[in-house]
Amino acid sequence: MSSIQFVKETKTFILSNQQISYILGVEEGVLIHYYFGKCIKNFSNVPEYPQNINQSFSPRLSGAENEYFSLNNLPQEYPGNNQGDYRTPANEVTHANGSTVTDFRYHSFKIIQGKPELDGLPATYADDDSEAETLIIKLVDAVSSMELYLSYTIFAAQSVIVRSARYVNAGTEDCRIEKAMSSSIDFPYAERELFFLSGAWANERNLIREPIMPGTKQLGSVRGASSHAINPFLGIGSKHFTESVGEVYGFSLVYSGNHEMIVEEDQIGQCRVQLGINSHDFSWQLKPGDDFQTPEVVMGYSEEGLGKLSSAFHELFNQHLVRGRYKNETRPVLINNWEATYFDFDAQKILDIAKASSELGVELFVLDDGWFGHRENDRSSLGDWFVNEEKLPGGLDGISKAVHQLGMKFGLWFEPEMISEDSELFKRHPDWILKTPGYPASLGRNQYVLDFSRQEVRDNIYQQMKKVLDSAAIDYIKWDMNRNMSEVYSSALGSTQQGEVYHRYILGLYEFLERLTSECPNILFESCSGGGGRFDPGMLYYMPQTWTSDNTDAISRLKIQYGTSIVYPVSTMGAHVSTVPNHQTGRVTPFEVRGDVAMSGVLGYELNVTKLSEKEKKEMKQQISFYKKHRELIQFGDFYRLLSPFEGAATAWQFVSRDKKEALVIYVKAHAEAAPHLNVLKLAGLTPEKMYLDESGKQYSGDELMLLGLFVENLLKGEKTSEYQSCCLYLKA
Ligand code: DGJ
Secondary structure, eight states: OOEEEEETTTTEEEEEOSSEEEEEEEETTEEEEEEEEEOOSOOOOOOOOOTTTTOTTOOOOTTOSSTTOOTTTSOBSSOOSSSSOOSOOSEEEEOTTSOOOOOOEEEEEEEEESOOOOTTSOOOOOSSGGGEEEEEEEEEETTTTEEEEEEEEEESSSSEEEEEEEEEEOSSSOEEEEEEEEEEEEESOOOEEEEEEEEETTEEEEEEEEEOOBEEEEEEEOSSSSOSSEEEEEEEEETTOOSSSBOEEEEEEOOSSOEEEEEEEOTTSOEEEEEEEOOTTOOEEEOTTOEEEOOOEEEEEESBHHHHHHHHHHHHHHHHTOOSGGGSSOOOOEEEOHHHHTTOOOHHHHHHHHHHHHHHTOOEEEEOSOSBTTOSSTTBOTTOOSBOTTTSTTHHHHHHHHHHHTTOEEEEEEOTTEEOSBSHHHHHOGGGBOOOTTSOOOOBTTBEEBOTTSHHHHHHHHHHHHHHHHHSOOOEEEEOOOOOOOSOOOTTSOGGGGGGHHHHHHHHHHHHHHHHHHHOTTOEEEEOBTTBTTOSHHHHHHOSEEEOOSOOOHHHHHHHHHHHTTTSOGGGEEEEEEOSSOTTTOOOOOHHHHHHHHTTSEEEEESOGGGSOHHHHHHHHHHHHHHHHHHHHHHHSEEEEEEOTTTSSEEEEEEEOTTSSEEEEEEEEOSOOSSOOOOEEOOOSOOTTOEEEOTTSOEEEHHIIIIIOEEGGGTOOSOTTOSSEEEEEEEEO
16 A cells, blocks of 8 residues: 655655655745655654855745755755755756746646556556555746656565656757756765675676765766666665665666766765756757656655665566566566577578477577678678578578477567668668768777667667568567767757757667567567667566676676666576587686576577587476476565675675575685685575475474575585586575
8 A cells, every 4th residue: 555645734755665765845935855765654843944044145945935955955856956956956957048047846746546657668667456556746946937747656565765856948049958857855964884886898787886985976978878888777775784784775767868976975974866857969959838757756665775775676677667578477488599600500500499499498599680681790781670581591581480480489689770881771771770960980899879869760660670570480580789879960850959859769679679569579589789788677678588798608698687686587697508618708717507507597608509418408407397386486476695706705695486485596606726715595585484305305493594504515506626516596485
């Protein structure tokens, strides 16, 4: 049950469910933030902010009754610009006369059952009105007549608040929005730690922790994508928070383009956190009557450490973000030919791999890059989405039929947003790329970025894709995107609108994805951007899984998957067993270790199965059959992180079924020791009084497993002297 109350006497809004409360109010017409955290059952006093503590050099808001009322100090909900709050504003608007003050004051509110959609943007949703409630507060800047609508949704069962902002130009003159954050929140103290997910291609989403210090820390992306470098997520927690202890807040932006995240500790130790579209190279022209909707931010809370915060995000994303057939359906085990063949394949090679994999239990064959145009390497043919009959003489229909005859589904790779100079499409439309007049366009992986802000460009690619999809039975699409943007400029827009191109591109992408996914409801989509360069909630709204990283090395994957799990559910993480030496790191790990790590996500294989030894084939068959038995538990169970690869040589995590009757533990040791310290692994999330049996028939009580734990050395598979060892323990009550 959630509820939103308005207390008229104190002009206070209280949003609560069983777990959290979010409280804000109106003072001097300004929206003031009072509280976000564990549910306060009886809120009767508005906090008395000591407004006189920092009065020097803090201008008093003009017209305020209270002589100390200064925006510079107060914890606000959505701070404006240039009115004496010297912290970071949530918006910047240039009015027709060049002025930049924004002074949005409370006007009115409405409360809506459920959650309205966001126009043109991905967003969390409620299937049923009883699952969520939404407060929309209208504010008005009386001078410019601009209106601002702040939206707050509380879900009944999750400890999250979802926020966004919409601007309407209700005046008579044009203005330009230079910055429009999705959310801003001020905490009255800053003695906390900041954490976020940073990385690079093949090394995505490392968990970084650092103290919050005075000044402003800005994180974000200006690459035209949410990026490998900084994921659109950040959190703050009480000092030394752990997986199960401490107060932790997480903020996740539902957006796939340039993003900006700010953490600012002010001069009296308060902390402001903001997320939204990156204001670098952004401006949006708002003519009278126009409106601008920001993407939304999910703000999560846990009073029991990081583990519970992740659970809140996992649950929300699984139940209120991911859509379509595969929302609740377990995902097939796939084989992808990329690392097995790269561009060097023909129909026979593909069918040999497909046949050998089908015999081992693989359910879906994915034909990766290289099937179209005359693409023999990464220098040509993007934009020419027609099959290369020289490589695949029977066309896609032929290969798809042959794969289906093996009892497998058939999937295909596309990179729809890109174009090669060496392509038919480029010959016809060289002006369809993002390119700034007078400046040469830079290549990235030998390709240009198509201007997806333009309808005719999207329509052309859409029609080409549709033709392919109509030509053969295709059950899965991998949507790739292999470079970031540069020289961003659209020849379809005038000079005053070039600041809109990054965002219009993303809106165009979303429109395309909405059209494609709703026209092909039975296709399983997996998004990809050179691995995990666009692993964000925006893409998950359209495509329920993401290729987590191009790095398939099991040991590197421990950190990548661990970091990813801070926000994203296991059901969204594509993870493949590949060959050794690994193509990205050169590392050699045992087949079972590779299997145990890949099994911790949506399992797939990316190697030439025809070249495996009989022993490896046997192992692969066993892995697949084990995974199929337990994939419901792995993909949709509750996930617990037990040991962090960022803190030691061992990593462990655990999946627990909703009814707590089943659990699966995976433990990986990433280097050999002669006289190792004893490792005791304590499990989590079990019912203390329940008895659990392992596969050998040994019995343990839940509290034994959680309090006493297990000696890991007794469980490890493989040679004791092997550098990499793992184990996988299944328990059933
Ligand atoms: C990058 C992807 O991440 C890989 O898996 C593969 O699909 C290549 N692109 C193909 O070009």
